[in-house]
Structure formats: structure tokens, C-alpha cells
Amino acid sequence: MRIIHCADIHLDSALTTHLDKEKARTRRKEILDTFRRMLVYASDNDVQAVIIAGDLFDSEMISASTVNTVLGEIARHGELEVYYLRGNHDPGISIFAGRNIPKNLHMFDERWTYYQLNDMADESAAHSGNDERCNIVLAGIEMTSDNKNRIYDELSLRERDVNIVTLHGQEQEYGDAHVAEEICLDKLKDRGIDYLALGHVHRPKREKLDHRGMYVYPGCLEGRGFDECGEHGFMLIDIDEATGDMNTEFIPFAYRRLYDVQVDITGAADSQDVADMIAEKLYGDVNGRENDQARALVKITVTGGLDVESEIDMEYLARQFNDSFYYVKIADKTDLRVDPLKYVHDATLKGEFVRMVLEQDMSEDDKAYIIQTGIRALAGEEVWTR
Secondary structure: OEEEEEEOOOEOOOOOOOOOHHHHHHHHHHHHHHHHHHHHHHHHOOOOEEEEEOOOEOOOOOOHHHHHHHHHHHHHOOOOEEEEEOOOOOOOHHHHOOOOOOOOEEEOOOOOEEEEOOOOOOHHHHHHOOOOOOOEEEEEOOOOOOOOOOHHHHOOOOOOOEEEEEEEOEEEOOOOOOOOOEEEHHHHOOOOOOEEEEEOOOOOEEEEOOOOOEEEEOOEOOOOOOOOOOOOEEEEEEEOOOOOOEEEEEEEOOOOOEEEEEEEOOOOOEHHHHHHHHHHHHHHHOOOOHHHHHHOEEEEEEEOEEEOOOEOOHHHHHHHHHOOOOEEEEEEOOEEEOOHHHHOOOOOHHHHHHHHHHOOOOOHHHHHHHHHHHHHHHOOOOOOOO
16 A cells, blocks of 8 residues: 655745745745645555645635635545645634535544554454455544643554554654644654654654654655755655555655755955856756756855955846746855955055054954945945945
8 A cells, every 4th residue: 555645735825035926926836736746646656545744734824726726636536535634834624614525535633533544454354364454544633732742642553553643743752742733752652653644844854763663754845945945745655455564755746946055255356256156056056957957946145254345246146046046045144354464554545444443342243344334435335234
């Protein structure tokens, strides 16, 4: 039996932190389309069940068209059984009020709910040795402030089954949960869990739970901000129903990828120097086919020390790379540096100004900023405040 485990899709996210309104609207449609493509992938690859471990939607502010599309796509793939556990971002169940809920969409609530994922093995046949299939069981519960600490004692699993448990929250090793989104892994050890299907953490993670099972965060289906760089997709679980053996594989599936590229531009004299340094690092990190590069969202963080007389135009730099990528942002994390020896024998007004500032009782950063601003003013250039 093949199962997809996904989470944190966050449909209808605003996405306006970095993108303009038009690109944000396009990006929301792309994320919805990735959800649609995932169901097509499931149908084409003999997947029988899809587990959504929370945060299918981003908030209560969900468009009717998005809800209708989700329900319509699930109904269209009637060969799949879809199990949806709501997360902390998801709206209440009333979001589906007045709509036809597909028969193949299954939900959870604040009590443990158990689903048999495969055709149940015949108990009498199993005892006689004529049916060696394993029962594959999915258990899930929506965590709340009321039930967050008692769910562990109430979980009931059979050792002989292949047990998948789905929860939405942040892992913690020991202790009681202080908020509904905390999951105590220690209390889930030695409970007969083969695969703990989690949601809430936006980067893929797969670790050993105990001698028997593993816990897995598939990460979000698509990265939305620069705290979600790297590959995104879902987990594909393949279970041998005869032996209960389980194989898992992360499937990269996002339409776009986000990159945060760090470039040290120490020693650069002007914007073209910086552009050359960025290009060398950027095109090495963002590799792949040309259309993949054009899909990428890139944050370029420039670091290092710059001489106060260097003229670096960050807007110019962004324009140099805009045509190559879907979105480019330049983050300036450089430090201004002053070389006192350059001005020791400078008899001009500039030299006198620099020496005067260097003698002041203030931080080196403030001195560098004041010197840079003064030098630009003396040259008749535009001056801006930080």
C-alpha cells in the first residue's frame, strides 16, 4: 500500500511580505495547483491514501473558490482516500458548511479517531494461516488546550497492526505540553507506532522515534518565505501488506524554490565589483535547468566590510538579476570600515573632516556612517539617513 504524507500547505496565504499584489496572487494559485498536482501524482503512482497533517489552509480568510477547488479535486479523485487533520492555522469545520463533502474525505476531531486504510485482514483466516496481510491503521486527533496532555493515555493501538499516528504540533522531547501545539515524543515511545505523521514544522525531518517507529515532518508543500528555503514536497510511504515492512521517500514537488545566498563582498570598490561577486556565487548555488532558475525566488545577503568611500547601489544590483529569476531581493548586511591611514596626510577638507570624526567618543559603526555621509555631502551627492 502506498500513502502520501503532506502538511502545511497554507492555501490562500497572503504572500505580500516580499511579492507585489500581482505576483502574490499568482503564487497563491501556484500553491493551489501544486496541491492539485499532488493528487494527480497520487493517482498516477498507485497511491491509495493521502494524509494531510494540518494547515491545509492558512487562516479563516479563505476564498470560496479555494474551498470549492479543494473539495472538487478530492471528489474528482475518488480512487484516493484523503485524511485531513486540521492544524492551528486551519479554520473551523464550518468552512465546509453548505457544501457537499466528498465521500473520500475523512476528518478528525478532539477525540482519537481510527481509520482502517487497507482492506481488513480476515481474523479467522489470519489465525489459520491463510491470510497473512497486515492491518494498516491510521489514528489521529486534533490537539486542543483541553486535551493536549491526556491524548497520550487515551491512544489505543494494537501491536500486530501497522500503526500510523497523525498529529499537528511542535515536537518536544519531555514534559507536559504548555500549549496545544506541543507534542511530547517521549510519551509516544513504545506505544506501537510505526510512523508518526506530523505537521507544523516547515522543513522536512525524519528521525527515529523508538526501536519500532519513526517520526516525520514532511515540511511544507511549497516554500513561501525565505525562512522556508530548500527543497519542499511530501513523503511517500510504501508498506508491504504481507510483511508490514515500510519504506519512506521524500518526493521534491514544489513548483518554485527559494534561495538565501550569502555573498561576502569585502574589498569591492563599486557596484560592478559587487555584481561580479554575486554572479559567481549566485549561479553556482542556484543551478539546474534554465526554467528552474527562472522560477526561483532569491534573497541575496551581502556581507563583509566596505570602505566608506565605496559606492554600492543595492537597487542597481537587484536590477542586474531581475531578468534571471522570478523574484530577487538584496539584503545589505555589510559593515562600513574606515582606514585612518588613508587620511593622515590628507590636507583637504575631506581629510580634516574624517580625522575630526575619528577623534570623537562614539562607536566605530557611528563614525563610519557619519564619515560616509559627510564624504557624499562634500562631493555634492545625494545623502540619505539610515
